[in-house]
Amino acid sequence: MTTRNDAEKRDADDPLAPLRDLFDLPEGTIYLDGNSLGALPRATAARVQEVVTGEWGDALIESWNSAGWIALPHRVGDKIARLVGAGAGELVVADSTSVNVYKVLKAALGLAEPGRDVIVSERTNFPTDLYIAQSVAREHGCELVLLEPGEQPADRLDERVAVLMLTHVNYRTGAMWDMAGITAQAHERGVLTVWDLCHSAGAVPVDLTGAGADFAIGCGYKFLNGGPGAPAYVWASPRHADRFAQPLSGWMGHAAPFAFTTDYEPAPGIARYVSGTPGVIATAALECGVDTLLAAEPYGGLAALRRKSLELTRLFADLVEERVPGFAIESPRDDERRGSQVCLSRPEGGYAIVQALIARGVVGDFRVGSDGLPDILRFGVTPLYTRFVDVWDAVEQLRQVMESAEWRDERFDQRLAVT
Amino acid sequence: MTTRNDAEKRDADDPLAPLRDLFDLPEGTIYLDGNSLGALPRATAARVQEVVTGEWGDALIESWNSAGWIALPHRVGDKIARLVGAGAGELVVADSTSVNVYKVLKAALGLAEPGRDVIVSERTNFPTDLYIAQSVAREHGCELVLLEPGEQPADRLDERVAVLMLTHVNYRTGAMWDMAGITAQAHERGVLTVWDLCHSAGAVPVDLTGAGADFAIGCGYKFLNGGPGAPAYVWASPRHADRFAQPLSGWMGHAAPFAFTTDYEPAPGIARYVSGTPGVIATAALECGVDTLLAAEPYGGLAALRRKSLELTRLFADLVEERVPGFAIESPRDDERRGSQVCLSRPEGGYAIVQALIARGVVGDFRVGSDGLPDILRFGVTPLYTRFVDVWDAVEQLRQVMESAEWRDERFDQRLAVT
Numbered sequence: 001m002t003t004r005n006d007a008e009k010r011d012a013d014d015p016l017a018p019l020r021d022l023f024d025l026p027e028g029t030i031y032l033d034g035n036s037l038g039a040l041p042r043a044t045a046a047r048v049q050e051v052v053t054g055e056w057g058d059a060l061i062e063s064w065n066s067a068g069w070i071a072l073p074h075r076v077g078d079k080i081a082r083l084v085g086a087g088a089g090e091l092v093v094a095d096s097t098s099v100n101v102y103k104v105l106k107a108a109l110g111l112a113e114p115g116r117d118v119i120v121s122e123r124t125n126f127p128t129d130l131y132i133a134q135s136v137a138r139e140h141g142c143e144l145v146l147l148e149p150g151e152q153p154a155d156r157l158d159e160r161v162a163v164l165m166l167t168h169v170n171y172r173t174g175a176m177w178d179m180a181g182i183t184a185q186a187h188e189r190g191v192l193t194v195w196d197l198c199h200s201a202g203a204v205p206v207d208l209t210g211a212g213a214d215f216a217i218g219c220g221y222k223f224l225n226g227g228p229g230a231p232a233y234v235w236a237s238p239r240h241a242d243r244f245a246q247p248l249s250g251w252m253g254h255a256a257p258f259a260f261t262t263d264y265e266p267a268p269g270i271a272r273y274v275s276g277t278p279g280v281i282a283t284a285a286l287e288c289g290v291d292t293l294l295a296a297e298p299y300g301g302l303a304a305l306r307r308k309s310l311e312l313t314r315l316f317a318d319l320v321e322e323r324v325p326g327f328a329i330e331s332p333r334d335d336e337r338r339g340s341q342v343c344l345s346r347p348e349g350g351y352a353i354v355q356a357l358i359a360r361g362v363v364g365d366f367r368v369g370s371d372g373l374p375d376i377l378r379f380g381v382t383p384l385y386t387r388f389v390d391v392w393d394a395v396e397q398l399r400q401v402m403e404s405a406e407w408r409d410e411r412f413d414q415r416l417a418v419t
Numbered sequence: 420m421t422t423r424n425d426a427e428k429r430d431a432d433d434p435l436a437p438l439r440d441l442f443d444l445p446e447g448t449i450y451l452d453g454n455s456l457g458a459l460p461r462a463t464a465a466r467v468q469e470v471v472t473g474e475w476g477d478a479l480i481e482s483w484n485s486a487g488w489i490a491l492p493h494r495v496g497d498k499i500a501r502l503v504g505a506g507a508g509e510l511v512v513a514d515s516t517s518v519n520v521y522k523v524l525k526a527a528l529g530l531a532e533p534g535r536d537v538i539v540s541e542r543t544n545f546p547t548d549l550y551i552a553q554s555v556a557r558e559h560g561c562e563l564v565l566l567e568p569g570e571q572p573a574d575r576l577d578e579r580v581a582v583l584m585l586t587h588v589n590y591r592t593g594a595m596w597d598m599a600g601i602t603a604q605a606h607e608r609g610v611l612t613v614w615d616l617c618h619s620a621g622a623v624p625v626d627l628t629g630a631g632a633d634f635a636i637g638c639g640y641k642f643l644n645g646g647p648g649a650p651a652y653v654w655a656s657p658r659h660a661d662r663f664a665q666p667l668s669g670w671m672g673h674a675a676p677f678a679f680t681t682d683y684e685p686a687p688g689i690a691r692y693v694s695g696t697p698g699v700i701a702t703a704a705l706e707c708g709v710d711t712l713l714a715a716e717p718y719g720g721l722a723a724l725r726r727k728s729l730e731l732t733r734l735f736a737d738l739v740e741e742r743v744p745g746f747a748i749e750s751p752r753d754d755e756r757r758g759s760q761v762c763l764s765r766p767e768g769g770y771a772i773v774q775a776l777i778a779r780g781v782v783g784d785f786r787v788g789s790d791g792l793p794d795i796l797r798f799g800v801t802p803l804y805t806r807f808v809d810v811w812d813a814v815e816q817l818r819q820v821m822e823s824a825e826w827r828d829e830r831f832d833q834r835l836a837v838t
Contacts, residue, residue, distance in 0.1 A: 024476045033480045040476035045468060048700070052467055056647055057443045057459035061452045061782060064837035069647060071836075096695025098669030099518060123681055128670035128695065131683035135668045139558070146681070221696070228475055228488060228699035249554045250517030251547035258838050261789050262542055262565070264550035276515025276547065277640070280647035281467070282701045363480060370680050417490075418483035419677050 001322055002315060007392035016299050016308055020385045022292045023225075030390045030397075032364045035171075035199055035341050035380030038225030044288040051284045063280075072287075073231075073252075073278045074271070079290045080224070080233050083302065084197060084216065085207030091235040093283055094274050097198060097219045099248065100234040101132040103273060104215035105163060107236065107244035108192045109140055111214075112162035116190070120156050121165045122147040123371060124172055129196055133165060149373070153182050157189040164191050168206065169199035169339030172367055172376050174313075174331040176204065176339045180211040187212065198222060202293050203309055203340035203382065205302040208235060215240070223340070223382060225289030231282050234273045241269040250275030292384055308383040309340045312391050316342045316379060319395040324402055330376060341380040350375040351419065355412035356401045362394045366419050420741055421734060426811035435718050435727055439804045441711045442644075449809045449816075451783045454590075454618060454760050454799030457644030463707040470703045482699075492650075492671075492697045493690070495706045499643070499652050502712055502721065503616060503635065504626030510654040512702055513693045516617060516638045518667065519653040520551040522692060523634035524582060526655065526663035527611045528559055530633075531581035535609070539575050540584045541566040542790060543591055548615055552584060568792070572601050576608040583610050587625065588618035588758030591786055591795050593732075593750040595623065595758045599630040606631065617641060621712050622728055622759035622801065624721045627654060634659070642759070642801060644708030650701050653692045660688040669694030711803055727802040728759045731810050735761045735798060738814040743821055749795060760799040769794040770838065774831035775820045781813045785838050 011017055024040045025031060031039055055063040064070050077092040084091070094100065105119065119133055123146040130146070137144040145156055153164055164186045169176045183193045195216040200206055202223030208216055214237050220230030236244060246266055251257045253272040255265040266272035296305055317329050320342075330343040346353070354366040354377055364379040379394065401407050430436055443459045444450060450458055474482040483489050496511040503510070513519065524538065538552055542565040549565070556563040564575055572583055583605045588595045602612045611633040619625055621642030627635055633656050639649030655663060665685060670676045672691040674684040685691035715724055736748050739761075749762040765772070773785040773796055783798040798813065820826050 024472070026477045026479070029479070031479060037475075037480045039479065040471065045471045045476070048467060048471055049464060052459065052464045052646070052704070053443070056456075057464070058445045060445070060448070060450060060458065061456045061784065062777070063647070065835045095514065095518065096669065098671075098695035099514065099667055102667055126670075127673070127676075127679050127681065127683075130681055131668045131670060131673065134683050135666050139666065219696070227471070228482070229696045229702075231698065232695070247554050247558065248518055248521055249550045250515065251545075251550060252517075254546070254550065257546075258787065258836075259789060260546050260787055262546065262549055264546075264553050276517035276651070277638070277648045279650065279698055279701045281704055282698045283648075285471070285700060358481070365480065368677065368679055370678060416484045417677075 002319065002392065004389065004392050007388040010388040014308065016296065016304060016383060019296055019299065020387070022295060023385045025385060028361050030362045030394050032362065032379040032381065032386070032394060034382035035222050035378065036365055037221055037228055038223060038289060038382065039385060041225055041288045041292045043291065044227065044285050047288050048281060048285050051281055069280045072280060072283045073274050076283055076287045076290060077233060079287065079294060080201070083206070083290070083293055084201050084235070085209045086235050087209065087238065090238060090270055091233055092270050092273050093220070093231050093233045093286060094278065095232055097217055097232040098128045098132055100217040100232050101129050101196070102136060103234060103246060103248055104194050104217055105133060105136045105165065106247045108163040108194055108215055109136070109142070110245045111240060111243060112192060113190055116160055116162035117142045118145055118161045119163045119165060120145045120147065120153065120161050124149055124170055124373065125167050126171045126196065126198065129165060129167060154185045157186055157191050159190070161189065161191045163194060165194040165196070167196040167198065169204060171199050172373070173343050174339040174341040176200065176337050179206070179213065183211045183213050199339055203305070205306055213237060220286040220289065224286065225292050226286030227282065227289065230286045230289065231279055236270055236273070246272045248275040252277060296384065305383040309381055310335050310338065312381040312383065312386055312388065313338055313340065313342050315388060316381070316391045316395060319392065320344065320398070323395060324399045326402065330374070340382070341378055344377040345374040349407055350377050352407040352412040353377060353401060356407040357397055360397045360401065362397045368419065421738065421811065423808065423811050426807040429807040433727065435715065435723060435802060438715055438718065439806070441714060442804045444804060447780050449781045449813050451781065451798040451800065451805070451813060453801035454641050454797065455784055456640055456647055457642060457708060457801065458804060460644055460707045460711045462710065463646065463704050466707050467700060467704050470700055488699045491699060491702045492693050495702055495709060496652060498706065498709045498713060499620070502625070503620050503654070504628045505654050506628065506657065509657060509689055510652055511689050511692050512639070512650045512652045512705060513697065514651055516636055516651040517547045517551055519636040519651050520548050520615070521555060522653060522665060522667055523613050523636055524552060524555040524584065525666045527582040527613055527634055528555070528561070529664045530659060530662060531611060532609055535579055535581035536561045537564055537580045538582045538584060539564045539566065539572065539580050543568055543589055543792065544586050545590045545615065545617065548584060548586060573604040576605055576610050578609070580608065580610045582613060584613040584615070586615040586618065588623060590618050591792070592762050593758040593760040595619065595756050598625070598632065602630045602632050618758055622724070624725055632656060639705040639708065643705065644711050645705030646701065646708065649705045649708065650698055655689055655692070665691045667694040671696060715803065724802040728800055729754050729757065731800040731802065731805055731807065732757055732759065732761050734807060735800070735810045735814060738811065739763065739817070742814060743818045745821065749793070759801070760797055763796040764793040768826055769796050771826040771831040772796060772820060775826040776816055779816045779820065781816045787838065
């Protein structure tokens with residue numbers, strides 16, 4: 001059994017430990033919710049201040065040129081591309097994940113072989129992906145088929161399927177799909193793939209190019225540490241660049257926005273996926289977040305972060321099994337199939353247990369079950385700043401919460417607007 | 420003829436003059452481009468810092484509840500509603516203008532009488548509105564009919580027309596449509612109206628309720644002073660609330676986002692127009708901008724700002740006519756038809772003249788002509804911070820630029836990425 005001393009020793013020996021100093025973390029909190037909202041990078045506050053007071057306040061409209069605002073979605077996009085196995089010029093920062101799901105589903109349907117009118121996704125996908133897919137399916141007269149838990153995508157990919165849309169790492173369980181294998185199966189069957197990277201980019205090595213994927217989208221506020229509601233991003237394979245349509249054909253995706261012509265002409269490649277005027281302050285904050293991941297490159301980059309992440313989640317699951325009875329571990333134990341989080345379930349009390357942990361300074365989150373799925377207690381690890389001792393202490397706090405039964409106190413069952 | 424002393428005296432007598440102190444304006448610049456990017460409010464930098472370091476950095480995920488992030492699109496939306504004659508709960512902050520144009524055009528087409536398959540707009544509308552309308556028209560098998568300059572909307576509103584989409588104040592000329600009159604004409608003919616308020620909200624009194632309008636959208640970064648690429652907003656008449664569809668059906672527009680159900684169920688009313696996770700930092704900055712306009716309420720609010728704006732633009736046009744020969748004034752001289760800007764044209768040199776003025780510290784902007792329209796030199800006035808003496812000095816600088824012919828210097832003809 002791992003002791004707290006063992007955990008401290010692993011931190012002392014951890015070559016990635018210095019990366020934690022890139023963050024402003026609150027004292028006394030063990031933050032295991034970076035899979036929902038990444039922590040604040042130390043560089044962000046000053047950079048945002050520079051954008052607000054210097055670039056906006058002093059230089060005003062001139063900053064679209066002098067401060068490079070106009071190129072910001074592309075500059076930050078190129079940085080994110082390095083984290084997900086994409087090339088420069090293939091990925092842009094734009095809009096929200098939801099809006100980008102809409103864009104890529106429409107693009108994929110436009111490229112699909114004639115007669116294919118089914119979109120396949122999975123019932124446990126993050127709801128916004130499903131809600132948008134429902135809308136697109138309705139608009140295009142398509143059927144939306146949802147994989148049930150345990151089903152493999154290949155079983156549903158017949159000659160009617162146009163697009164397979166999966167989230168690489170599941171938000172509920174942390175289960176990870178084999179992107180390369182499934183993409184190959186899809187392509188063998190003439191199906192295009194859309195990958196949602198919200199819960200993988202920045203925590204798990206992603207290789208869109210190597211996997212031969214078609215489209216990808218992801219958010220900026222989880223493992224990319226871009227801040228609350230940070231802009232999202234969108235990628236299209238260079239195979240499809242210049243070929244796909246953009247329904248949200250805003251002026252910033254025009255081939256010549258400042259020609260102010262009456263007719264839309266899409267910019268070459270991925271640039272057409274920039275729609276309206278980019279949010280400069282938010283994109284600048286996102287860049288600081290992405291930079292925290294690029295700062296790990298001299299330390300072995302995402303491969304090294306991934307090794308540490310797996311060690312952290314394995315330790316978490318092992319300690320819960322050893323020390324805190326009564327929980328099922330809903331995340332895969334197999335390293336190949338586990339993202340960067342550990343999810344627990346229990347027949348009752350999940351919400352209140354999470355609240356009791358938060359009161360003790362251990363921040364995970366709760367995801368309600370629906371459609372017969374269990375309620376989930378989620379604990380995300382962010383290898384840039386999560387320590388082995390944090391995992392040890394978190395499980396110890398969970399043990400104390402259960403042993404004391406303090407979670408049964410009614411103050412922990414007061415539902416908040418955001419749970 | 421107005422002298423500089425006269426202008427100084429008008430500033431000294433101006434009851435709105437103290438409002439200028441709400442802004443951090445750079446020394447030595449006469450900023451006449453608030454119709455493109457509003458100036459930095461004095462409160463914004465500290466508020467953004469509080470959101471970044473306090474709400475995000477210290478409180479982390481908890482701030483969705485404790486700092487009210489989840490309600491931010493509605494709270495700021497309610498404030499914008501007060502500027503455009505809308506009620507509380509009718510308007511939300513979300514996405515970009517381009518994305519919101521898409522939403523409302525789709526919603527309007529969904530509500531239109533069966534068989535109507537024409538969208539009417541105007542050739543000189545801001546291009547992004549036209550680009551999105553082209554996309555929507557293509558998707559719905561509709562025809563997009565564009566009014567030529569000088570045409571009246573009523574002439575084109577026949578029984579085939581579903582939607583009339585106009586920008587209240589034209590971005591090129593500052594010409595303002597009669598929102599109430601045109602909306603009434605449209606409704607008589609069974610046509611729904613979409614109003615783009617980008618160049619009017621915050622500078623011109625807008626009364627969506629009084630006009631009986633159907634849908635409206637607008638941007639946050641012009642007269643609302645929300646910062647570069649600030650989030651946009653969207654309004655639907657309460658007549659249509661609960662009835663219209665939202666193609667970008669993201670989870671934050673769901674009736675119960677944190678129930679994580681598989682099927683989309685739209686939130687009541689305008690809340691369904693929030694799509695993805697809202698950009699917290701940017702929306703907080705926008706709130707500071709909107710607050711600068713609400714701060715004018717004790718001074719007479721938008722009615723008082725409008726009076727000053729008209730005096731400023733009238734003075735600008737008068738001084739150009741009196742003192743700087745060779746320019747045509749493209750903005751309406753009639754107060755009823757003029758927004759908050761003065762646009763000039765000239766057979767040659769427009770771009771270089773604007774650059775020469777910028778080099779002298781007078782910031783307006785240039786809009787290239789297309790489709791046979793002339794190039795435009797634009798000068799926006801923001802009654803919150805533009806002074807009469809600024810107008811006088813700007814015209815004097817223009818006089819000197821023309822008299823010296825310095826604009827012919829080749830350094831002023833180096834085209835920038837953003838012009």
